[in-house]
Amino acid sequence: MPTAPQTTDELYRALQENGRRPYGRTRTVAAEELADAAEQFADPVALVRALLELQEAYTYGSEPRKSPVVFARLLTLFDEQPEVFDERLRHLLFWRFKWVAHALRQLPEVPLASLRQWSAEMRDRYEKAGLALQPYYGQAYQLAAHVGEDTALAYELWAGRARTRLSDCEACEICERARYHLAAGDDARALRVWEPVLAGKESCQEEPARSVSYALLPLLRTDDPERARELHLAGYRACRRNPAMAGEVGRHLEFCALTGNEARGLELLAENRTLFDEVDSPLDQFDFLTGVQVLLQRVEQLGHGELPAAGWAGRTWTVAGLRAEAGRRADDLAARFDARNGTTAHAERRRARLERAPLLEALELTLRTRSLDDVTPATPAPAPASRTAAALxxxxxxxxxxxxxxxxxxxxxxxxxxxxxxxxxxxxxxxxxxxxxxxPLVLLRADLLADDADRAGQQDEFAEAAALHEEAAALYEDAGAAGHAALSRACALLARAELPPAPDTEENGDGDGVAAKAAALGDAHAGMVRLHEQAPALAPYLEARLLRLRATVLGLRLQTTRQEEHVAPVLAEVDLLHAFAVRHDIASQISGAALLRAGTHALTGDLPAAVTELDALQERLQAHGPAWHLPRALGLRGRLRLGMRDAQAAHADLTEALRVAADWPAHAMDTGRLHADLAEACLHLGRPEEALRHLSRAAQVQLRHGSRIEALCTYSNAAQLSLDLGRVEDSIALLDSLLAEPDVAAGQLDARLTAQLRLTRARALHTGEDLKAATAEFVALAAESAGWDDDPGSHAMIAAETAVLLAESGEFGRAREAAGQALAAHARAPRYEQLSNCLRELARLQAKQQGADGLADALGFLEDAARIAEEAGAAGYAAGGRPLDVALAYEHGRVHAYAGTYEEALAALEKGLALLGEAGAGGEHAGEWAECVRLAGAVEGIYLERPAPALARLDAAVTRLRAAGHDEEAEPLAALAAELREKD
Known part of the structure; x- marks a missing residue:
């Protein structure tokens, strides 16, 4: 807190501001400072409110030792000055008796007698105040359940009573009732009781996150793994990193351990590593550490005890070491609670969790499924198994x-x-x-270096590939293998030509960069030709490979420039290669020439000719081989058919390519590309769920093969598709997993790719109605993207979305600032439609939330939108959706309607109808036209109380729409007309 409040008004504003902060040390420290500041004022109400805020911070910040101390001060103030407590403050005071009872149960150092004494105090206070005792009996039941006593009678005394204003919220009571049946072994009944909470019909500060964590295993035991998966994703996000919900996090870790998701469990454990040190509640520690031990015990049983694990700060932990330490501490806590309670309940509950066997061998929890082998640090390994491995x-x-x-x-x-x-x-x-x-050894070393160089090139590590090829060439010369040396030098030329253009050429514009790349590839070809001419007599397979490189480098030049003058040289080199390969019967290079020719036709836009080439190649490969070229040929034909908009044929080709690729080593088949292309085909065929599976598999393959950036891009596409499908929690879970990767979290990845991942996550959070988290992420992204001088358009888009989220939260001042940033960036890189949509939405939100008070500012946003529409018209820009001027007129009507200025609203809507014109009823904007008529009819008939002209308007529109075949658009208008007639 920068400065202490000097007046009670400042104190109340500071308390209100602190109340918007998330629970944790920042909020708690501020609450402590505000409570100290409240002491200076001769206003007991200010002190009471500050102490209430402080107790709330302690309670939800997992500091149970401090909460009862603050409440004792409040109780003393109530006894001494009851008149200070109005009805609301009195309600809060009696409500928080339950908070203290809960806090005391969490502390094993508090004797059981003191817990019972507090329970009696609560009863006496409630009776003296004339309050019903159902909340007291609820706490008595929870104490009995905690201690491990027979709970049947305590449950009936509580659950059989009617709820009161001081009862726990409906969601919390549902959780307690369900847990009672769960403890009795009745999973089905517990889940029936839980249903309103699990379905989101009842919720509170801690629900449904708490209930979800308890319901996961019962759902598995009652054969509903898909529901458990969905609830795990949503429930975990609601409690992660929250010290007050450490026990819930522990149960999610346990769920991962019992469903074959040990790797995800370790990932979640790392994300919650701060809980080892931040949780002050011994009971929450006990629950968390037991869940941690269940997970680590399972990982160790699977033979991965030496994997690194996230634990207490100040030490590097392995799974085995952390499991032992967590077990020791949890055993100690169980013993302390049982000693206090005079039972063995906590030790028995802990033993039951640790002895529970896995419930499923494997449950796919997220779009990024990983095994423990995937998270094991890379170590030198023997060559992977292959079809010929046994015969080596x-x-x-x-x-x-x-x-x-x-x-x-x-x-x-x-x-x-x-x-x-x-x-x-x-x-x-x-x-x-x-x-x-x-x-000689030098020849063997050259062979191994050439293989290393080929692998580096396939990973796009072109500088390393070039250096290795040159080194191999030198060794080949030392070994007297001049032909191999020439080939390695040609490979080095290609690798160097593949290097990105120098920064100075990129800065001069895309044209200079393309020209520089084309020149480099042309020079590489000339160098290869010289090498070929100067080389001694080459073995046919070496000469064929050199000819293949010559054709390939010219093909890359054509791909870079797409210039017609570069087509003939490619085809000439391909013909040379094909003729040579046929003459010497080199099957792999015959098919290589066909692939290059097909690719060249594709680059020139002649897709049918490319497909014809590949049809012939498929027949040859099936008859003469080599069989390992078939997946590539089918994959290329599938991509071409996608370009020809024949998604069904593309799907068939790509599916067959994946099938035959399974017969060969994965590194050579590019199955990641096949899965990605198949995903695109599935999208064209309207099979998005299948597309999502292929995108996920593509990313997994790309990661295994070391194509990390490509894999993250593919995962980003999968996250966006998941969001488009309404699988919000899947999208968020995938993005959280990617953003938690060490190189991503440390800022070592490409900054724009990381920003794209965060942007998609922010949109997913917004879709999932987590407005606070979404807004915070958008604000951060808007601040970062402000420095993207090379991409102001993206900043304009991000700032515009940020403005809308701020407005949704009622922060219109900050929304105006963000909109200003968007407009400034738009001036450099126009985003007409996005900015117009943003400004109109800001106007709508302000008018809707503030009515007439917000009208002036709302109209200010619309003035900006009008300038955008004028600019778009002058630039000849055509919006993808409604015309910008029509949308603007409609929004003027809606804004004025919200503000209660109905004549202006009607005039604006009639302007919008005039802009759409009579053709609007039967044209492509029928929906917009109908909505404009509907709102005009509502304003005129309901708010201006002129039903006759409104009905005439509506009836005419309905007739026109139905005549044009737009029955669906006509229905809302007919319903409004019927409503007006009924009122009239």
């Missing part, structure tokens, strides 16, 4: 010869064999065989 030669000379034969064929399993060779060669005791077939 045992002797090193034979193994090396086999790797080289596969290299000559271009066989995808060659890399796996080279990986096995690399493992043997890098061993400490390696002795190079004296074998003429193997050749």
């Amino acid at each position: 030669p045992e002797s090193l000379p034979e193994l090396i010869a086999h790797a080289r034969r596969l290299e000559v064929e271009g066989h995808p399993e060659g890399r796996l064999v080279w990986a096995r060779v690399r493992t043997l060669v890098t061993a400490r005791d390696y002795v190079h065989p004296d074998d003429d077939g193997v050749g």
Whole structure:
């Protein structure tokens, strides 16, 4: 708090502001300072309100030791000055007797006798005040359940009584009743009782998050895993990182452990690592640590005890070490509670949780499914298994010869064999065989470097690839393999040409960047031709690969420029390659030439010719091979058919490509691309759920193959699609998982990609009606994007959305500031429709929330929108939705209607109808025309009390709409007309 309040008005404003903060140390410290400040005023009401705020901060900030102390002061003030407490303050005081009872139960150092004494105090106070005792009996039942006594009688004394104004809220009482049946082993009855809360019909500060955490396992036991999955996603988000809900977090960790989601459990544990140190409630600690131990115990049982785990600060933890420490502390807490209560209830409950067996082998909780192997730190591993792994030669000379034969064929399993060779060669005791077939060690090292270079190139690490190829070329020359040296140098030329243009060319504009890239690729081709001409007699397979590189580099140049003059050189090189491959019967290069020719036709826009080429290639591959080229050919044909808008055929090709790709090593088949393309086909076919599955699989494959940026982009698309499908919690959970990745959280990832992930998450939060969290994220993004000098349009869009969210929260001053930022950015990079939509919505929100008081400011927003519409018209911009001037007229009508200026509203709506014109009733804007008529009819007939002209307007519109076949649009107008006739 910058300065202490100097007046009670300032104190009340500060209390109100603090009440909007999330619970935690920041809010608690401010509440403590405000309580101290309240002492200076000779106003007991101010002190009471400050103490009430402080007790609330302690209660929901998980500091139960301090809450009763503050309440004791309040109770003393009530006894000494009861007149200070008006009806509201008196209600709050008696309500919080329950808070104190709950706080005392959480502290094992408080004797059981003191708990019972407080319970008696509550009863006496309620009776003396003439209050019904149902809340007292509720606390008595909760004490019995906590201690582990027979609860049957206590439950009946509470649940059989009618609720009062001081009873816990309906949602909290439902939770207690359901937990009673749960403790009795009746899952089905507990879930029936819980249904109003789980369905969102009853809620409060802590509900439904608390109920959800208890209901997860009963839902699994009653065979409803999908409901459990949905509730886990929503319920976890509501309690994560919240010290007052640490027990709920612990139950979500337990749920992950019992459904085959141990990796997600570790991810959630890391997200909640602060709870180890921030939770002051021993009872909440006990619940949290027991859930932590259930998770870690399961991970350890699966053989991953050495994985890193997030635990108490100041030490690096493994799963096994943290499990042992959490177990020791939780055992100690259970013993303390049981010693206080004189029972063994807490130890028994803890034992039951730890001994519970997994309920499902696997439940897909999120769109990003990961196993414990996926989160295990990478370590050197033997070559992956393959179809030929079992048949690999045992002797090193034979193994090396086999790797080289596969290299000559271009066989995808060659890399796996080279990986096995690399493992043997890098061993400490390696002795190079004296074998003429193997050749010198320098030749083998060159082969391994060339393989490393190829892998780097496939990961788009072009600088490293070029350096490795050059190093391999030098070693090949030392080994006397001049042909291999020439090929490696050609590969290095291609890798260098693939490097991004220098920053100075990018700054000069896209045209300069394209020209620089095209020049680099042209130079690379010229260098390859020289290498080819200067090389000694090459083995046919080496010469074919060199010809393939020459064609490839020109194909990349065409892809970069899309210039017609660059087409013929590509096709000429492809013809050279094809003729050479046919002459020497090199099957892999015959199909390679066909793929390059098809790609060239596609780049020129001749998709039918490209498909015809691939049809012929498919027949050849099926007859003559190589079979491993078939997935690529089918995948390319599928993408081309997507371009030809034949989604059904594309889906068939891509599905078949994935099927045949399963026969070959994953690294060579680019199954990530196949899944991504198949997702696009599914979207065109109206199968979004299937598309979502393919996007998720594509991202998983891309991550496994090291394409991290590509994977995150794909996951971003999956999150957006999930949001479009209404799967809000799935979208948020996926984005939370991505944003929690160490490199993302540390700011090491591309800043714009991170911003896109955060933007999608903010929109998902808004859709999920978490307005506070969504607004906070949008405000932060608007501040960051203000510095995007190279992309003011994106800042305009983000600032506009931020303004709308601020207005939804009633913060119109801040909304105006954000709208000003959006307008300033729009001046540099116009976003006509987005800005117009934003300004009209701001006007609507202000008029709706403030009525006549907000009219002037609302009209100010509409004036800005009018300028945007004029600019758009002058620029020849056509809106994708309603014409901007029509939308503006309609919004003027709506704003004036909210403000009660009905004549102005009617005039604005009639202007909108005039702009749409008579054709509006039968044209593409029939819906907008009908809505404009409906609102005009309501203003005229209801608010201006002129039903006759309103009915004439409505009846004429209904007739016109129905005649034009717009029956659906006519219905609201007919209903309004019937309502007016009934009133008349």
